[in-house]
Amino acid sequence: MATKPLNIASSTHLLIDVDDTLYSPEIPVWPRIEARIYDYMHKRVGLDPKIIPALRNRLFNTYGTTLRGLQIEYGVDFNDYLLYVHDVDLSDLLLPDPVLQQVLADLPQEKWLFTNASRLHAQHCMESLGVSPYFAGIIGVEDTQPWCKPHPEAFHAALALCGSPLPEQTVFFDDRSDNLDTAAQLGMGTVLVTPENQPGYTCIRSLSLIPSLLSKS
Numbered sequence: 001m002a003t004k005p006l007n008i009a010s011s012t013h014l015l016i017d018v019d020d021t022l023y024s025p026e027i028p029v030w031p032r033i034e035a036r037i038y039d040y041m042h043k044r045v046g047l048d049p050k051i052i053p054a055l056r057n058r059l060f061n062t063y064g065t066t067l068r069g070l071q072i073e074y075g076v077d078f079n080d081y082l083l084y085v086h087d088v089d090l091s092d093l094l095l096p097d098p099v100l101q102q103v104l105a106d107l108p109q110e111k112w113l114f115t116n117a118s119r120l121h122a123q124h125c126m127e128s129l130g131v132s133p134y135f136a137g138i139i140g141v142e143d144t145q146p147w148c149k150p151h152p153e154a155f156h157a158a159l160a161l162c163g164s165p166l167p168e169q170t171v172f173f174d175d176r177s178d179n180l181d182t183a184a185q186l187g188m189g190t191v192l193v194t195p196e197n198q199p200g201y202t203c204i205r206s207l208s209l210i211p212s213l214l215s216k217s
Contacts, residue, residue, distance in 0.1 A: 013171075014111045016172075021173055022131070029093055033085060040084045064149060095129070097208075101131055103208050111136060112139055113135055119143070139157075172191070
C-alpha cells in the first residue's frame with residue numbers, strides 16, 4: 001500500500017495517468033472505449049458477446065490491460081487493437097479545462113503523461129482539455145510493451161523515457177491503487193486521484209486540487 005507520499009514541492013518530475021485521472025472519472029469516456037473493446041473482441045476475435053464482459057474483466061485483472069491478455073491468449077495484433085479501440089470521438093465529452101490549465105502552468109516540474117492506452121488516445125485527451133503546452137511528452141503502452149502498469153518494468157521504461165529522474169524525485173498520479181503500489185515500491189511519491197478517500201493513500205478528487213497538496217508540504 002502506498003503510504004509515504006513525496007514532498008511534491010521538492011520533486012523534479014510528475015508522471016500523470018490519462019483516463020479517469022487527467023479528466024474526471026465522472027466524464028463517461030471509459031464506457032465509450034469499453035464498448036469499442038467489446039466490439040473488437042466480438043468482431044475481430046470472434047468471441048461470443050455473452051462471455052466478453054467476464055473475460056475482459058479477467059484479462060484486465062490478470063495481465064494489467066485487456067490488450068496484453070488478448071495478445072497472450074488470442075494472439076491479437078497490438079496496433080490493430082489500439083487503432084480500433086481508440087477510434088472514438090470524444091469531442092463532446094472532453095472540453096477545455098481552464099482551471100487545470102492554470103494548475104499545470106503553475107507547476108514547475110517536468111510533466112509527462114504515462115498511460116496504458118495509446119499515445120494517440122492520450123494526445124486526443126490532452127488536446128481536448130487544452131493542456132498540451134504543459135506536458136513534455138507522452139509515454140503510451142507502445143513505449144513500455146510488452147509491459148504495462150502495474151508491472152515494475154513499465155515504470156522503469158517510463159522513467160528512462162522521461163530522462164531518468166530519480167524515483168525519489170518523481171511523483172506519480174493515477175486512479176488505480178495497484179499502479180500506485182508499484183510506483184511506491186520503486187521509491188516514487190504517489191497520489192491517488194479518486195472521488196472517495198482511500199485509507200493509506202494521499203488522495204485528491206481531481207488534478208485541479210494539486211495546489212492543496214503543495215500547501216501541506
